[in-house]
Each structure stands twice: as structure tokens, then as C-alpha cells.
Amino acid sequence: MKRKAIFIALLWGAILLAACQAKDIHNEKITESVSADEATDGLPETGMTPTGFAAEDSYVSEPVTFVWEKVGFGGDCVVTLEPFNTFKLYEGPLSSTIYRGYFDVDGDIVTLRDSASSLTHKDFRFRINDAKTELTFIEDGSDSLPFVRLEDGALFSTEIHHDASEYWETESEPETSERSDVIPAVMVNGELYFSTGQESTVSGRCGNMDGTITSTVDGTEYPTENNQSNFGTGAGYQYGPEEDTIEVRMTERSGEQRWIVFKKRAHSEMAPNELESVTMEVTHVTDRMITVVFENGTDKEIETGDSFWMERHTRNGWEALDPVIDNYEFIAIAYIVEKDRPLKLEVRYDWLFGELEPGEYRIVKQVDDFRGPGDFDTYQYRAEFTIDSDICRIDYGASALYTSHDMNQAIAVILDEFSGWEEKGGALHNIRYTSDDCGSAENLARMNDLAKDGAVYTQCIEFISDFHSPESKTDAGAWDPDFEYKNWHWWLARENGGPWVLVAMGYEW
Numbered sequence: 001m002k003r004k005a006i007f008i009a010l011l012w013g014a015i016l017l018a019a020c021q022a023k024d025i026h027n028e029k030i031t032e033s034v035s036a037d038e039a040t041d042g043l044p045e046t047g048m049t050p051t052g053f054a055a056e057d058s059y060v061s062e063p064v065t066f067v068w069e070k071v072g073f074g075g076d077c078v079v080t081l082e083p084f085n086t087f088k089l090y091e092g093p094l095s096s097t098i099y100r101g102y103f104d105v106d107g108d109i110v111t112l113r114d115s116a117s118s119l120t121h122k123d124f125r126f127r128i129n130d131a132k133t134e135l136t137f138i139e140d141g142s143d144s145l146p147f148v149r150l151e152d153g154a155l156f157s158t159e160i161h162h163d164a165s166e167y168w169e170t171e172s173e174p175e176t177s178e179r180s181d182v183i184p185a186v187m188v189n190g191e192l193y194f195s196t197g198q199e200s201t202v203s204g205r206c207g208n209m210d211g212t213i214t215s216t217v218d219g220t221e222y223p224t225e226n227n228q229s230n231f232g233t234g235a236g237y238q239y240g241p242e243e244d245t246i247e248v249r250m251t252e253r254s255g256e257q258r259w260i261v262f263k264k265r266a267h268s269e270m271a272p273n274e275l276e277s278v279t280m281e282v283t284h285v286t287d288r289m290i291t292v293v294f295e296n297g298t299d300k301e302i303e304t305g306d307s308f309w310m311e312r313h314t315r316n317g318w319e320a321l322d323p324v325i326d327n328y329e330f331i332a333i334a335y336i337v338e339k340d341r342p343l344k345l346e347v348r349y350d351w352l353f354g355e356l357e358p359g360e361y362r363i364v365k366q367v368d369d370f371r372g373p374g375d376f377d378t379y380q381y382r383a384e385f386t387i388d389s390d391i392c393r394i395d396y397g398a399s400a401l402y403t404s405h406d407m408n409q410a411i412a413v414i415l416d417e418f419s420g421w422e423e424k425g426g427a428l429h430n431i432r433y434t435s436d437d438c439g440s441a442e443n444l445a446r447m448n449d450l451a452k453d454g455a456v457y458t459q460c461i462e463f464i465s466d467f468h469s470p471e472s473k474t475d476a477g478a479w480d481p482d483f484e485y486k487n488w489h490w491w492l493a494r495e496n497g498g499p500w501v502l503v504a505m506g507y508e509w
Contacts, residue, residue: 065080067157087103123142133158135155138152199260200240210246213235215233216230275302280293280382284412287392293344294342296338296340302370304335306333309364310349328352414490417490458494
């Protein structure tokens with residue numbers, strides 16, 4: 001397998017937690033909006049409904065968004081109160097942190113408790129008016145925010161709407177305030193640098209600038225000339241201490257200056273799923289892994305890696321899932337999608353996103369049109385799938401012989417085998433690993449007794465399943481129709497780490 005270095009960076013995903021390490025490409029979700037109405041669209045769901053909490057107990061019947069009277073971090077700073085007493089607090093489009101959790105109401109005091117975020121665990125206290133149109137910040141008992149300085153008495157209102165020209169003090173502004181899904185960016189020496197939403201930690205900074213932004217383009221476009229941005233002119237910048245970064249001096253209307261980190265990334269990484277005759281689809285879905293199949297009908301060298309993120313369809317559209325762990329990384333490996341030879345990948349997602357509730361989801365993966373070292377275009381591919389309540393459940397058991405990757409490859413073979421019956425009404429309930437005893441020399445010898453085409457197997461593995469057969473005799477084939485089978489055995493084997501082959505199945509073999 002050909003390998004190409006794929007940079008492992010910080011993973012985000014149309015707004016993931018700043019504490020999570022993520023690939024740079026995910027940062028493009030940070031700045032999808034700059035107005036109060038847009039700022040709440042596309043933000044992640046809290047995904048939390050308290051046990052025993054009824055809809056009629058909600059403090060608000062629908063989301064209510066309050067905008068800070070001053071300008072937030074690159075745009076509107078907003079608080080959104082939601083049904084089931086959940087909330088979101090967003091400092092602005094240049095921040096990569098969203099505070100989420102439950103809120104309590106005691107008289108006219110509303111306390112936001114950031115219980116959902118593994119990064120912060122902050123509390124914020126407000127006084128709300130009877131009409132539920134204003135929130136007044138209470139400094140006593142509240143935690144501070146990293147980018148927005150809220151003073152006691154700071155007002156948030158449903159009636160406040162800022163013009164985009166209020167965001168940053170620059171010598172000139174972009175031609176329009178409509179930002180679409182474009183990230184703040186600067187071109188320096190022919191390279192695009194995109195805002196990470198992070199404030200620099202550099203201290204004792206030299207006062208000399210390495211450059212100044214001298215021209216700007218529309219806020220819905222990306223710069224095409226050196227020292228050009230899409231958020232105005234006049235800001236100075238310095239090269240950052242981290243490789244491929246610059247730090248831009250942003251000046252708020254209050255006069256306060258902040259150095260924001262911008263990271264270099266190829267413009268093509270922003271490209272949508274638009275490669276003709278290159279496709280990605282999800283073919284199998286379980287409660288812990290999915291099978292993703294790529295097909296390449298071109299002469300291009302198409303590559304993909306292990307990295308991915310996932311989104312769920314909600315009333316606000318597609319929204320990124322929050323990882324269940326803080327620190328993680330993907331293996332830097334490239335899989336080649338050869339022309340007219342489908343590439344099948346088994347993607348185990350539960351380690352990163354936990355158990356998924358029933359709903360509509362999609363996986364997002366990076367696909368490269370690779371032409372040579374440093375010469376490639378990157379695209380984002382999305383494939384949708386559904387999690388049902390009766391989804392096939394996987395039990396990996398405990399094994400010192402096989403990794404979950406080994407098992408997933410074998411499980412995919414079982415799913416392929418059963419898919420024909422599934423199309424006819426059969427239902428596979430589960431696939432369970434037996435034990436490492438299945439890999440004994442005796443069992444391996446029995447596998448080789450059944451081998452075909454001169455195969456000499458070096459490993460074998462066994463799973464057990466429960467399933468329901470198709471209703472009609474014709475569709476059920478050798479199985480009893482419309483029957484619940486328990487503890488059905490699947491035996492697979494492989495040669496020297498190659499693909500698994502289904503050798504035998506049944507109650508006895």
C-alpha cells in the first residue's frame with residue numbers, strides 16, 4: 001500500500017470543542033456566521049434531555065437568542081436559551097469554544113452551567129426580565145470568558161442587532177457583511193492563512209511587524225493577492241512561533257488589541273465534494289462501526305486516510321457531533337482508491353463519538369487528488385446513514401490475538417454475506433466475538449481442511465450472531481422462514497494478514 005504523509009493536526013468539525021485535537025480542515029466550521037440570527041444556526045445541539053424532564057417544564061418553549069450590547073469576538077456574542085432548559089453561549093465567530101449545558105431558574109436569576117463541555121465547566125449568572133427579552137450579567141458567582149470581558153450589568157437582548165462594520169477596527173471593511181461559510185483568511189507570500197479562532201499566547205512580543213494587510217476582498221471570498229484579507233485592511237501581522245502560522249493583530253472598537261493565530265492551509269482544502277466520478281457511500285451500519293466504500297472512475301490518483309468526523313441532522317440542519325474524549329489522533333496513512341477498484345474501509349466510530357442515538361447521520365472524510373509531493377487538491381466527502389433502534393450491535397469481547405481493526409474487517413465480511421438476506425426482510429441483531437480459543441491450532445487446521453483454491457490460512461476467527469430470517473421460504477433459502485435464529489456461528493480465516501474469507505457458518509460445521 002502506498003503511503004503519503006498526512007498531517008495530523010487538530011480536529012474540529014463544523015464547531016467542535018476547542019479542547020479536542022482536530023485536523024485543520026475542521027476549523028472551517030468555526031466562523032460560519034457573524035450575525036445573531038446566523039450565529040445560532042448550525043451550532044451543535046446540546047444533545048441532552050434530563051431524565052423525567054417534560055416539555056411543559058421547559059422555561060422557554062422555543063430557542064430564544066440574546067445578543068450582547070457590545071461586539072463579541074469577531075461578531076455577535078450570544079446566549080441562546082432552549083427547551084428542556086439547555087443553553088448555548090457563543091463568544092463570536094473567531095472563538096472556537098461553545099459553552100453548553102443546562103440552566104437553572106430561581107426567581108429572576110438564570111444560572112448557565114457548562115456541564116456538557118469537558119474543557120470548561122463554567123457557570124454564568126444573569127438576571128432575566130419578565131418578558132424574557134433581556135439578560136443582565138451578574139459578575140458575582142460567574143466565571144470569566146477567555147475572549148469577551150463581561151462586566152457586571154452587561155446587557156444581552158433579543159432586540160440587539162449589530163452591523164458587521166462594528167466588529168473590528170480596520171482602515172477599510174469588506175464590501176459586504178455577508179460571510180456565508182467563509183473563514184477569515186490572509187494571503188502572505190502566495191499562501192492562505194486561515195483563522196484558528198485562538199488567541200496567541202506569545203509574550204514579550206517584538207514591536208516590528210512582518211507585514212501589513214493592505215487590501216481586502218468581499219467577506220464571502222478568499223484573498224488572491226499578497227497582504228490581502230477578507231475582513232478589512234490595516235492589521236499588522238507577525239510570523240508565529242508554530243510552523244505555518246502567522247499572528248494577526250486585531251483591534252476591537254474598544255481599542256483593545258488581540259493577536260489571533262492564523263494557520264496556513266491550501267485553499268483547495270475548502271473545496272466541496274465535487275470530484276466527478278469519485279464517490280463515497282456507507283454500505284453497512286452497526287452500533288459501533290460503519291463500512292465506507294470509495295469508487296474512482298477517473299485516471300486520477302485518489303487517496304484518503306483514517307481521519308473522519310461525523311454530523312447529525314437536526315432541526316437546524318447538519319451539525320457536528322462532539323467527541324467523547326479530549327485528546328486523540330489519527331494514524332497518518334494514505335489509502336489509494338484505484339480506478340474501477342472500490343476501496344472498502346471499516347470505520348469504528350464509537351471510540352470517538354460514543355453510542356449514537358437513532359437518527360440521520362453522515363460521515364465526513366478528506367479525499368485527495370494526489371499528483372505528487374506537495375501537489376494535491378483536497379475535497380470533503382460526505383455520506384449519509386441512519387441509526388435505527390434495531391441496529392445490529394457489535395460485541396468485540398476481549399482479545400489478545402486481534403485488534404478491533406482486525407475484527408472490523410471480519411465483521412464486514414459477515415455483513416456482506418447477510419446483506420442479501422437483509423434486502424429480503426431478514427434482520428441481523430448482533431455479531432459477537434467468541435474468545436481467543438477460536439484461534440487454536442486445532443481450529444486453524446480445520447479451516448485449512450475446508451480451504452479452497454490452494455489457500456493456506458494462518459489465522460482464524462469466530463463470531464456468533466442472532467438474527468431473524470426472511471418471511472418467505474423462497475427468500476429464506478436453506479433457513480427456516482420467519483424464524484429467530486440464536487447463536488449462529490461464523491468462521492473466517494485469512495492468509496498472512498490478508499483479507500478474511502468466510503469459510504463456514506451454522507450451528508455445526
